[in-house]
Amino acid sequence: QVQLVESGGGLAQAGGSLRLSCVASGRTFKNYAMGWFRQAPGKEREFVAAISWSGPATRTADSVKGRFTISRDNNKNAVYLQMDRLKPDDGAVYYCAIGRQQYGGLSDWADYRGQGTQVTVSS
Numbered sequence: 001q002v003q004l005v006e007s008g009g010g011l012a013q014a015g016g017s018l019r020l021s022c023v024a025s026g027r028t029f030k031n032y033a034m035g036w037f038r039q040a041p042g043k044e045r046e047f048v049a050a051i052s053w054s055g056p057a058t059r060t061a062d063s064v065k066g067r068f069t070i071s072r073d074n075n076k077n078a079v080y081l082q083m084d085r086l087k088p089d090d091g092a093v094y095y096c097a098i099g100r101q102q103y104g105g106l107s108d109w110a111d112y113r114g115q116g117t118q119v120t121v122s123s
Contacts, residue, residue, distance in 0.1 A: 002026035009117030022096030033099030038092035
C-alpha cells in the first residue's frame with residue numbers, strides 16, 4: 001500500500017523560505033517521477049514542480065520558477081521542495097505525487113494522495 005507523508009509546511013512571511021518534505025512508502029520509487037501540487041481554498045489543484053526518476057530533469061510552474069527548487073533522495077524515497085521568496089499567493093495545501101509508470105515523464109501522475117501540508121504566507 002502506497003503512502004505519502006508530507007511535512008514542513010507552516011507560516012512564513014512574504015519573502016521568506018520553507019522546505020517541504022515528502023516521504024513515500026509501500027515500495028521503492030527510485031524509478032518513478034515525483035512531484036508537488038498545491039491547492040488553495042476555492043481553487044483547482046495546481047501543478048508546482050516535478051523531478052524525473054533519475055534526478056536531473058525537472059519542471060516547474062511559471063508561477064514559482066526561479067523561486068522553488070525540487071530535489072529528491074532515492075535512498076530515502078523522499079522528494080523535497082525548497083520554497084524561497086515566498087509570496088502570499090503561494091499559500092495552499094501542498095501535496096506530493098508519484099509518477100504513474102516507471103521511467104515515465106513529468107506529466108502523468110498516479111492517484112495517490114497524502115494528507116498534504118499547509119503553507120501560509122503572510123504579507
